[in-house]
Amino acid sequence: MREYLAIDGNTAIATAMRQINPDVVAAYPITPQTSTVQTFSQFVADGLVDTEFVTVESEHSAMSACVGAAAAGARVMTATSSAGLALMWEIVYVAASNRLPIVMLVVNRALSAPINIHCDHSDSMGARDAGWIQIFSENPQESYDNMIQAVRIAEHPDVLLPVMVCHDGFITSHGLERVEIFDEGEVRDFIGTYKPQMPTLLDIDNPVTYGPLDFYDYYYEHKRQQVEAMRHAKPVIIEVGREFGRKFGRSYSLFETHCLEDAEVAIVVLSSTAGTTRVMVDRLRAQGLKVGLLKPRVFRPFPAQELVEALSHVKAIGVMDRSISFGSMNNAGPLFLELCAALKIYGGDMPIVDYVFGLGGRDIVPSQIEQVAHELLKIAETGERGEVVRYLGVRE
Amino acid sequence: MPELKGWKDIPIGGLIVEAGNAVEYMTGGWRAFRPVRDATKCIHCLMCWVFCPDSSIMIQDSQMAGFDLDHCKGCGICAAQCPTQCIEMVEEGRIED
Structure with missing residues (x-):
């Protein structure tokens, strides 16, 4: 039962x-x-x-x-x-x-x-x-x-x-x-x-x-x-x-997408923050903004080719990383670094940026995800990437 | 040296699935000093057999019969514990075979 x-x-x-x-x-x-x-x-x-x-x-x-x-x-x-x-x-x-x-x-x-x-x-x-x-x-x-x-x-x-x-x-x-x-x-x-x-x-x-x-x-x-x-x-x-x-009754694969098929920009994020992002994607979609979500489920083995295929049509990608690979390229997070490598190998020259967030349990709130979406839409519109790694919610 | 196998032809996980194959590994090649016994002084107490960490003391009819030089690493424990000092560790380079 x-x-x-x-x-x-x-x-x-x-x-x-x-x-x-x-x-x-x-x-x-x-x-x-x-x-x-x-x-x-x-x-x-x-x-x-x-x-x-x-x-x-x-x-x-x-x-x-x-x-x-x-x-x-x-x-x-x-x-x-x-x-x-x-x-x-x-x-x-x-x-x-x-x-x-x-x-x-x-x-x-x-x-x-x-x-x-x-x-x-x-x-x-x-x-x-x-x-x-x-x-x-x-x-x-x-x-x-x-x-x-x-x-x-x-x-x-x-x-x-x-x-x-x-x-x-x-x-x-x-x-x-x-x-x-x-x-x-x-x-x-x-x-x-x-x-x-x-x-x-x-x-x-x-x-x-x-x-x-x-x-x-x-x-x-x-x-x-x-x-x-x-x-x-x-x-x-x-x-x-x-x-x-x-x-x-619930199927699983390597990753899950939400409103990604016709999205102009994609947010890629793991775990619980994907839930918050899904809600925000729906709200932004209601405003006519073409934002999509990609939630990797499996990080190892990293589904490089599959992720690139799913993202191939978007004009900008924002990765959200809840950890830092200190000393790596631009001190980015692992999810971003892997996806950059995948895009290089399997083809995809759209701008991609990394958002570090939530370290040590720092809250990630819907307005910050909205901010990410708007920044990505601007990158898609102008084609200018700007800062490679950005820090959400850190006090300057 | 046996021919080395490729990754498709060996057990996964580094498992060794044949029992007792350590005997095929000739650790005697590591030896710098060789135990040499003066049989006239040996009382066959077999303390060397008890202490040898590589089971390299050969026994025949309950008597010390020599060293298994294919596996003896030359650690010298046998010489150190021999009550009659009948085992001497001799540098391999000085041994005339």
Whole structure:
């Protein structure tokens, strides 16, 4: 039976985890941990899941325990945020390189210093080259839906990569919204029984070594294999999103557009801010202004060619970045940099600018998105790009 | 050296799926000093066998029978712990084979 609950994003994720019923969840139990793990530990205590819940002394150990459990053949999930992800760093790479299909919630929150617990994308953007698939969710419903799909994507035999499901700290993680929760049986049918694709540590008839020394003679080949897995991930993400739509009624792909087909200018933005932007696009459209929205859902693998095709007709693009790649070209954000590269390779010479916003949880308000739209329309009209990187909402 | 395989022909994730293949890795090539035993002083206590980190002490009929020089890295632990000092570490360059 499907039901509608008023829950926050972290509870939506914990609910998805309860229905997925993973074999092992290893997590650091205190801050910067998320309430997802707290809620899930209650499900464990109440006997609602069969999960072995491992509390560890650090996030580095949390991911290490996940790696060990996954290598032993378990379906493994965890959650983290901000400094927690930073402390996991070394093992985040190990999980991807060992090709272990771990699924992890990352509640996007700012990194220290100064200490800040609020939303921006610095944490997961820093991990963008670690070899994980990264899916960004706009709201609690998407978080719930993405968590369920992430299991299928990660475990697909052509992929076998860990997946980060990201949502915005506090805005999505702690904001109550209406969330459709599926029947548990339907969720379990969708994800299926876990069958490890590789020999596992507990299979004593087929002994295997995980994580051995790998020098100049083979390390490179293993990295090349990871590239291939990322290439396979794209069609798998699309197919799983379609199948999810057929079963549950909401389809997903690599990105989502709103009023983009006939737009003169496009705003490209991830996660919860796409919701605010969608509302503003509708208001601006009512005024006759041809503004469109493109919300990437999947940042890794980056759907470069697909994004360029979707944007090819617009006269100006404004990217909104909730993190900074310090020292990069014009100190821009990662989303902007990737899209610039994609436009160079796949063709698109329209002006493109970057709007940094919302760092450390700074509010992003509709009037600022309206400002972005008007600036883009002016760029489209004059053909003059002006400042490459602009800062929304920072005090001068 | 065996022929190196391409990325399509090796297990993913750096997994080693054949058990016990470390024996094929000739770590003896790392050795700078070679253990040389004076068999007349050896009491076959097998302390060298206990301590050798590379299982390179060869045993025959419960007696110390020599070194597995394909795998001995020349660390010298055997010489250091030998109660009769019958093992000497000799620089490889000085050894006349």
